[in-house]
Amino acid sequence: MTLTTGIMVGGIYALVALGWVLIYKCSGVLNLAMGELTLIGAYVTISFYSWGVPFVLSILCTLLVGIILGILVERIFLDKLIGEPILAVIMVTVGISYFFKGIIEFIWGTDIRVFTPPVFSLKPFSIGFLKISTVYFWSFVLAIVLFLVFVAFFKYTRWGLSMQATADDETAALSLGVSARFVYAASWAIAFMSAGVGGALLGNINGVTVSVGYLGLLVLPAVVLGGLNSVPGAIVGGLLIGVLQNFAGTYLDAYFPGGVKDVFPFAFMTVFLLFMPYGIWGWVKIERM
Amino acid sequence: MNTTGEVQAGEAILKLEDIYMAFGKVQALNGVDLEVKKGEIHSIIGPNGAGKTVMMNCINGLYHPQKGTIYFKGQKINGLSPHKRAELGISRTFQKLELYGGMTVLDNIRMGSHIHLKSGILSGSVFMGKTKREEIEERKFIEEEIIDLLEIEGIRDQVAHMLPYGLQKRVELGRALALRPEVILLDEPMAGLNLEEVEDMARFILDINEEERWKVTCVLVEHDMGVVMDISHRVLVLDFGNMVDDGPPEEVGKNPKVIKAYLGEEDLYITRR
Ligand SMILES: Nc1ncnc2c1ncn2[C@@H]1O[C@H](COP(=O)(O)OP(=O)(O)OP(=O)(O)O)[C@@H](O)[C@H]1O
Ligand SMILES: [Mg+2]
Numbered sequence: 181m182t183l184t185t186g187i188m189v190g191g192i193y194a195l196v197a198l199g200w201v202l203i204y205k206c207s208g209v210l211n212l213a214m215g216e217l218t219l220i221g222a223y224v225t226i227s228f229y230s231w232g233v234p235f236v237l238s239i240l241c242t243l244l245v246g247i248i249l250g251i252l253v254e255r256i257f258l259d260k261l262i263g264e265p266i267l268a269v270i271m272v273t274v275g276i277s278y279f280f281k282g283i284i285e286f287i288w289g290t291d292i293r294v295f296t297p298p299v300f301s302l303k304p305f306s307i308g309f310l311k312i313s314t315v316y317f318w319s320f321v322l323a324i325v326l327f328l329v330f331v332a333f334f335k336y337t338r339w340g341l342s343m344q345a346t347a348d349d350e351t352a353a354l355s356l357g358v359s360a361r362f363v364y365a366a367s368w369a370i371a372f373m374s375a376g377v378g379g380a381l382l383g384n385i386n387g388v389t390v391s392v393g394y395l396g397l398l399v400l401p402a403v404v405l406g407g408l409n410s411v412p413g414a415i416v417g418g419l420l421i422g423v424l425q426n427f428a429g430t431y432l433d434a435y436f437p438g439g440v441k442d443v444f445p446f447a448f449m450t451v452f453l454l455f456m457p458y459g460i461w462g463w464v465k466i467e468r469m
Numbered sequence: 470m471n472t473t474g475e476v477q478a479g480e481a482i483l484k485l486e487d488i489y490m491a492f493g494k495v496q497a498l499n500g501v502d503l504e505v506k507k508g509e510i511h512s513i514i515g516p517n518g519a520g521k522t523v524m525m526n527c528i529n530g531l532y533h534p535q536k537g538t539i540y541f542k543g544q545k546i547n548g549l550s551p552h553k554r555a556e557l558g559i560s561r562t563f564q565k566l567e568l569y570g571g572m573t574v575l576d577n578i579r580m581g582s583h584i585h586l587k588s589g590i591l592s593g594s595v596f597m598g599k600t601k602r603e604e605i606e607e608r609k610f611i612e613e614e615i616i617d618l619l620e621i622e623g624i625r626d627q628v629a630h631m632l633p634y635g636l637q638k639r640v641e642l643g644r645a646l647a648l649r650p651e652v653i654l655l656d657e658p659m660a661g662l663n664l665e666e667v668e669d670m671a672r673f674i675l676d677i678n679e680e681e682r683w684k685v686t687c688v689l690v691e692h693d694m695g696v697v698m699d700i701s702h703r704v705l706v707l708d709f710g711n712m713v714d715d716g717p718p719e720e721v722g723k724n725p726k727v728i729k730a731y732l733g734e735e736d737l738y739i740t741r742r
Contacts, residue, residue, distance in 0.1 A: 338583050345569055345580050352567035355529055356648060357555035357584035 182430045183423060188316035189385075190422020191323040196378035196399040197406065197414035198330060199371035204408045205347035206367040208266050212273045214375055216280035218396025221246065221376025222383030223288045226295060235299045235384075239322070239377055246376040250369030258364065294387040319381040326377055330370060331411065343367060347409070398425070398442060401449035421445045476542050482507040482686055483528065483652055488537035490523055497523040498534065499710035505652065510678050510687040512697045512718075515707035521690040522564055524707070525654045528688065529561050530554045541652070556584055560650035562641045564657045564690070570630030574621060574640050577629050578611050581647030614682065615643045619673060635666040639673070646677060652686045653677070659693045671696050698722055
């Protein structure tokens with residue numbers, strides 16, 4: 181049960197991790213506003229849901245809002261920074277995160293909100309000898325479906341290929357007909373979408389509070405573990421963090437009461453990076469230099 | 470498609486007028502002119518740091534000169550970004566390889582042609598009709614013609630960054646060609662190649678320039694004097710951003726100023742072929 185729950189939640193982390201990896205791959209930027217994006221997604225979905233929009237449709241609306249916000253943010257804050265040092269851009273994402281935090285408090289306040297009526301029951305059901313709670317199961321399925329959609333977009337569309345090309349060699353991509361502005365806007369749009377839906381799914385499990393934003397940030401270890409520039413790494417990292425977190429919650433909480441569940445993945449990441457500084461798949465980079 | 474009308478063979482397709490480009494105190498280009506005629510191979514030579522690569526970057530839009538005008542087919546293109554210039558028909562290779570290292574040879578070449586696809590979806594049998602036909606035509610074009618021409622059949626599915634240097638150079642040419650450009654900028658395509666590879670590359674360049682199927686105008690930056698003098702129609706000589714000479718190779722090769730500025734000693738001028 182601990183393991184399966186971990187994997188289920190890990191699927192959602194993988195989705196959020198994808199957003200992180202995308203922006204890093206395409207523009208070399210570590211987007212520190214990711215936690216807030218996750219939280220915004222959760223609030224947007226719950227708002228639609230409370231207006232009577234069915235859950236899956238609410239998710240689709242969140243995707244739409246994600247696209248719009250992503251493009252807006254890229255255009256307003258980041259477009260002018262193309263060519264500036266990466267650190268400057270990362271600092272701007274910190275600024276953006278505070279900006280969003282303010283907006284969230286302004287619009288939605290800080291109270292906990294839950295999806296009413298509940299979308300999925302918490303009742304576990306069994307597959308063979310496995311017991312899985314319904315809400316985890318469907319959240320996992322939704323996360324994976326979306327993840328696959330993004331990957332297909334990457335692989336089989338001209339836009340996705342343009343993004344890959346830019347990630348691989350920006351100078352060449354520019355010179356061969358790829359618009360950098362398009363690629364950046366697209367990567368932010370997808371990051372907003374994946375983080376937003378990830379947030380919606382997490383919020384659906386535990387209720388929507390600021391802590392969903394922390395969970396979005398919790399994905400950072402997942403991304404770093406997988407190797408910042410690796411999509412498969414995002415999956416493995418996401419699942420690993422999900423499992424670790426749940427095991428820590430189940431077995432360590434008795435000894436270290438409090439937030440051990442949320443701290444443990446960071447502690448693990450730190451130790452892990454001491455031994456594998458480029459993450460599981462990140463080493464491709466070293467080989468190529 | 471092109472509002473300025475077609476340029477006839479022998480007319481100027483690319484024109485640079487009085488180009489100035491400085492980086493801080495380094496004057497990389499100091500009032501340079503260049504007129505490339507359609508159908509020709511126009512080479513740019515000069516010692517290290519002469520401004521050859523900077524010139525290529527100005528033509529394709531990676532750099533924007535501080536002064537001067539660039540025309541492509543009669544249209545001023547100064548303000549256009551590189552991808553717009555690629556769409557107009559200017560393609561290039563790089564002095565330091567810039568392949569998509571993580572992709573296969575075929576995907577690298579496909580990426581070169583992607584700007585010609587009108588629909589966004591590249592494959593998958595679900596998407597029928599126009600998309601599909603376009604895709605098939607595209608693939609045929611790429612696979613049969615470019616891969617045949619460059620003799621890279623055997624490595625089409627290999628990952629680019631694993632290939633030997635000489636082959637990577639060749640794949641880069643293929644990718645640039647897949648754009649179906651009217652003008653191709655080649656920045657030292659022979660650098661680092663062995664004798665046999667240099668000969669192959671020279672042959673490929675002549676093929677894409679002369680063969681009816683391609684007829685691509687070339688701007689060639691190259692240090693290998695033998696090749697340059699052999700295959701160029703015209704040669705521009707740069708020295709620290711200044712124009713030293715511009716003319717047919719036979720004349721340029723005799724100009725004492727050129728010999729002094731670039732060729733330095735006569736023995737540099739001995740061809741390798
Ligand atoms: N981005 C840049 N920033 C600063 N200086 C630059 C930049 N690009 C080129 N330069 C300078 O401009 C001058 C011309 O460089 P360029 O690369 O065009 O030389 P080149 O003729 O291509 O030489 P080589 O044969 O070595 O390739 C050099 O002094 C170089 O240092
Ligand atoms: Mg150069």
